Amino acid sequence: MKEAVAGELAAAYHSRLVDEVRAAGFRHQKGRLTLHLAREFGFCYGVDRAVDYAYQAVARFPGRNVFLTGEIIHNPHVNDRLRAGGIHFLSDPAERARALGPDDVVILPAFGITVQEMLRLTDLGCTLVDTTCGSVLNVWKNVVRYAQDGYTAVIHGKVKHEETRATASQALKYPNGRYIVVLDRDEAAIVCDYIRHGGDRGAFFARFGQAVSPGFDPDTDLQRIGCANQTTMLMSESLEIGEMFAAAMRDRYGADHVAEHFRAFDTICSATQERQDAVETLLDQQPVDLMIVVGGYNSSNTCNLARICAVRVRTYHIADPACLLSADRIRHRPVGAPSTAQAPEVFSENWLPQGRPVVVGLTAGASTPNNIVGQVIETLERFTAAPA
Numbered sequence: 001m002k003e004a005v006a007g008e009l010a011a012a013y014h015s016r017l018v019d020e021v022r023a024a025g026f027r028h029q030k031g032r033l034t035l036h037l038a039r040e041f042g043f044c045y046g047v048d049r050a051v052d053y054a055y056q057a058v059a060r061f062p063g064r065n066v067f068l069t070g071e072i073i074h075n076p077h078v079n080d081r082l083r084a085g086g087i088h089f090l091s092d093p094a095e096r097a098r099a100l101g102p103d104d105v106v107i108l109p110a111f112g113i114t115v116q117e118m119l120r121l122t123d124l125g126c127t128l129v130d131t132t133c134g135s136v137l138n139v140w141k142n143v144v145r146y147a148q149d150g151y152t153a154v155i156h157g158k159v160k161h162e163e164t165r166a167t168a169s170q171a172l173k174y175p176n177g178r179y180i181v182v183l184d185r186d187e188a189a190i191v192c193d194y195i196r197h198g199g200d201r202g203a204f205f206a207r208f209g210q211a212v213s214p215g216f217d218p219d220t221d222l223q224r225i226g227c228a229n230q231t232t233m234l235m236s237e238s239l240e241i242g243e244m245f246a247a248a249m250r251d252r253y254g255a256d257h258v259a260e261h262f263r264a265f266d267t268i269c270s271a272t273q274e275r276q277d278a279v280e281t282l283l284d285q286q287p288v289d290l291m292i293v294v295g296g297y298n299s300s301n302t303c304n305l306a307r308i309c310a311v312r313v314r315t316y317h318i319a320d321p322a323c324l325l326s327a328d329r330i331r332h333r334p335v336g337a338p339s340t341a342q343a344p345e346v347f348s349e350n351w352l353p354q355g356r357p358v359v360v361g362l363t364a365g366a367s368t369p370n371n372i373v374g375q376v377i378e379t380l381e382r383f384t385a386a387p388a
């Protein structure tokens with residue numbers, strides 16, 4: 001079946017231009033434009049597999065309704081193509097009231113679904129096509145182990161993100177399972193402070209009421225913790241947060257007893273890490289006028305790539321080539337807002353240097369297909385066609 005859909009996938013998502021840039025050492029020169037492409041960018045192994053399985057599901061179950069629980073990945077173009085291919089999205093308003101049954105096929109996304117959703121679909125007798133990424137399953141395995149051993153999972157993630165919701169639900173597989181989600185260093189510091197000194201329960205719940213498991217008690221449930229994270233977070237921040245919690249436990253219980261109170265393991269997926277490392281390397285090695293980061297605005301890993309770049313150079317996070325309105329005007333998402341937050345697009349003028357050679361750095365999130373990356377390069381070529 002894989003072979004049967006390979007041609008369709010290539011036609012939908014392949015880019016000859018991107019292949020050429022890759023073959024030329026990730027450097028592309030045309031007219032005034034010199035473009036440096038990050039050495040790791042775009043579709044990761046988990047997304048590749050999920051999209052492949054979705055196409056295979058349509059081919060394997062002809063005549064049956066095929067559903068997705070929601071977006072398969074956070075890229076509007078990929079999702080729209082799947083809709084056009086006949087897959088129904090249960091998250092779409094018109095599909096929400098659908099009564100599912102044994103004749104229906106349901107595809108589960110790369111970032112997984114909650115334990116409760118899984119039970120519901122299984123009870124309904126649906127045929128499930130599970131594309132949950134192995135890296136996400138690895139996190140779940142560790143979170144379940146924490147729960148089993150009486151450790152509260154401290155998840156570095158976005159509380160509304162599908163993956164984090166699914167990961168948190170794993171902690172509740174055991175009666176004493178607990179979790180708390182921390183978004184960033186600031187939130188981690190508040191929880192660490194509570195571990196060291198205790199604190200105001202009211203203030204704690206005002207901040208974390210939506211981010212903890214039912215019945216959570218900060219006075220008892222923060223005595224033994226295990227760190228985990230949404231796989232697409234900023235790796236450096238996840239590591240730092242792990243260190244912060246280890247230090248809090250050392251202060252509270254003494255260095256000799258840390259192991260009884262604190263566990264951690266590496267849960268940033270290698271694809272996320274490679275894309276973050278590659279963009280740092282690009283910026284270390286190539287002076288660029290600006291960076292363009294391409295990917296869905298609700299894509300966590302894309303937003304984090306943009307954050308990394310913006311610290312070092314003027315950066316535009318765009319969803320697709322249509323955001324490049326002209327050589328003078330660009331539509332983009334402000335860098336810094338979490339991927340789960342509504343952040344309206346903004347317009348910037350004079351974004352592309354005129355009348356001289358221009359050097360652009362380019363990367364794309366793990367859910368961005370190569371054809372979109374290729375179209376961005378073509379648009380940049382057009383805007384820089386005039387000689388310097």
Ligand code: SF4
Pocket residue numbers: 044045046047110111133134135136231232269270271272301366
């Ligand atoms: S970003 Fe990582 S965890 Fe998410 S689908 Fe890709 S490989 Fe899997």
